[in-house]
Amino acid sequence: MSQKVRVRFAPSPTGPLHIGGVRTALFNYLFAKKHGGDFILRIEDTDQNRYVEGAEQYIIDALNWCGIPFDEGPGKDGGHGPYRQSERKHLYKQYAKELVKKGKAYYAFDTSEKLDFHRKDHETKGKTFIYNWHNRLKLDNSLSLMPEELEKRLASGEDYVIRFLTTPDEKLKLNDVIRGAIEIDTNVLDDKVLFKSDGMPTYHLANIVDDHLMQITHVIRGEEWLPSLALHQQLYDAFEWEAPEFAHLPLIMKPVGKGKLSKRDGEKGGFPIFPLSWNESIGYKESGYFPEAVVNFLAMLGWNPGTEQELFSLEELVKAFSLERVNKSGARFDPDKTKWYNQCYLQKKNNTVLADLFEQELIAKTAVRKDEFSIAYLEKVVSLIKERATFVSDFWELSDYFFLAPSSYNDKAVKKQWKEDTPEIMKGVVNVLEGISDFTSEKTELELKSWISQQELSFGRVMAPLRLVLVGDMKGPHVFDIMSMIGKEESIARINTALKRLPKE
Template structure:
């Protein structure tokens, strides 16, 4: 590429950042880093009615947590600031007037009531009202009014908007890096509002002006903006500017594959759709996901590396990423697959690192000042069964606390009339073990079982029930070693007393 790549992620601060938005940011980031370019964050807050306090900070925090920070933008000023559109509003009016002067836009004074009347009239006749070439001379605008009438209305302070003058009888040939050539008939396009009566630009004008002034070379955005591509190309042409290259990413679909993934789907099926928690919706971070797992599964939603490889770190994604391998069709979201990714990244971490991550959970369970070497050993025994750090307590609580009750089904199946007497013998055997290690305990008890010609299930199953409280957990003799001789004996005594 001859030009230095500059891409932007330009969300509106209207609430939490959906994972679809995170994926858009990720693909922009990967493309920029692949080509030694710049990844820019711009906040598009022209619609002040929808502005939500805290949303801008949320967006920045989310990008940082995901490990895809922007190079230029809010608090990382470059030469193209400011990076909030609300702070650039004085710019846009001049550009709107420039389009009017060149004949590519016009003033429109139509009231909301008037436009509603026209829409209802068209509907009554089985038609769709479109404000464009076929009726604009019949409506109240600077094309149907004289220069003097137009000037008088403006001087009187009559509210107006600025509309783009969409051409008639043209076929636009547009190119998308993902979808290829697209042909648009201009006769079906409406004259979009570029500048509103409140003195603020619409998304369309502000977006084009900012992308031009910020030297954006590639616009990588969601499929929902594809219908705006024709207008945006025409605006670049009207200004006499070179247009950037466009790429429209496929939607992230519901787990059923039908319809766009929404917050409601996450609430209904119990999975996050936001990177960080927002109001009453839990985020991927708080749900226990690792950021690298989130980035990995998002990258493969709509992008195909061309191989069977599924696990990519960020450096590998940057090296491998290519817009040509982004799919046109929507990508189905699979909650189970996201857990699979997180489990992979959990298993790849060291016991030492996982133990440190487990400590806050233990502290919350009032397990204070634990032996870190012991915690690392416990983690090594349970991590294969875990998908999240938050699974650790349920998988290991019996290492810290003696069972208060015992699984009812297991008791009925495993606790026989002679079990108390057999367990008393096991307790004595444990007490006599000198070198208290898992291997030694196992050898002593299994030798006794063999000598007595007992079945292993008759001893091992109730022993696990006593120590753990259920038929779960890693190797039982590893657990006994970890909790220690006296605690093991105490648990056997307790179970015999409670279960009879």
């Protein structure tokens, strides 16, 4: 590619960023970085009625959290700003008028009431009203007015819109990097409004003008914009500008496979669909997902590396990514797979990092004080339990017995493991433990197993109830690792407590 690659992510600040939008941003980012290009954030806020306070900052925070920050955008001027369309509105009118001068667009004075009348009239006849070549000369616009009348109405300040003049009887040949060649019959296209009566451009005009002025080389966007491709290509042709390459990404589908993933699916299925929390909707960050895991699973929704590899760092994704390997068909969202990705990234994390995160959890959610245990102790706990965890928030339930003696015992386990002779066996275990000076996992295991053999007991008769009294349940890592962690005195104390509280026979 001779020209420097420049791509843009252009969301509207009408609410939180859906993960479908995050994936669009990610694919733009990956493509830009793959080709040494720029990733631009443009805020498309021309529809002021739908503007939501805080949404723009949310978009920026979400991209930063995911580790895919923009190179240019609000607050990062790269010489092509401003990056909010509302701050660029002075630009669009001149371009709309330029199209009128070229005979590629026209003024239309039709009132909304008149257009509603035509729509309803068509509906009663079983037809759909389309403002285009077959009726434009019968409607109230500059094509049907004498020049003097047009000048008079424009001078009077009468409300008007500017519509694109679609050429009929043409076969428009379009190309999409993902979908290939597309042919459109221009007779089915309507004369879209480019400039509104309130002095603001429509998405179509602003989008094309901004992409041209910002020197965008590739437009990578969701497939919901595919029906707009014909108009956008026609606008480039009308301005005599070189069009960027277009690529329309497949939809992210519901877990059941049919229909586009929505906020309601997340509420119903109990999984996030926003990167960060918004009002009452919990985000991936607050649900305990690592940003790397979110980026990884989003990359695999609709893109295929062509290998069996599933885990990719951001650097690996940049290297492997290509638009040609993006699928045409929708990608089914699998909540369980997203958890699997997070589990994989948790296992790869450094124990010190996890211990630090766990410490924050302990302080926030438990009775354990920060000064009770060292980071080194937490690191050791994490190393023993992390393979069973999906989120850091799972750590406490998996490891509470490392910090607090059990306050109760699992009833089912008691019935199964606490037999008539168990109290006597546990007293024997206490005697053995009291005689061990080097209370390491290895030494304790050697001494206790030797005693079990001498007593001609089965390992299950000793080890299962021992786990129960130490942990309160039949969970946890190697029993001897638990004992070496909590120490000799605490291990003996827990056995003695259980002997008092559990059935004697």
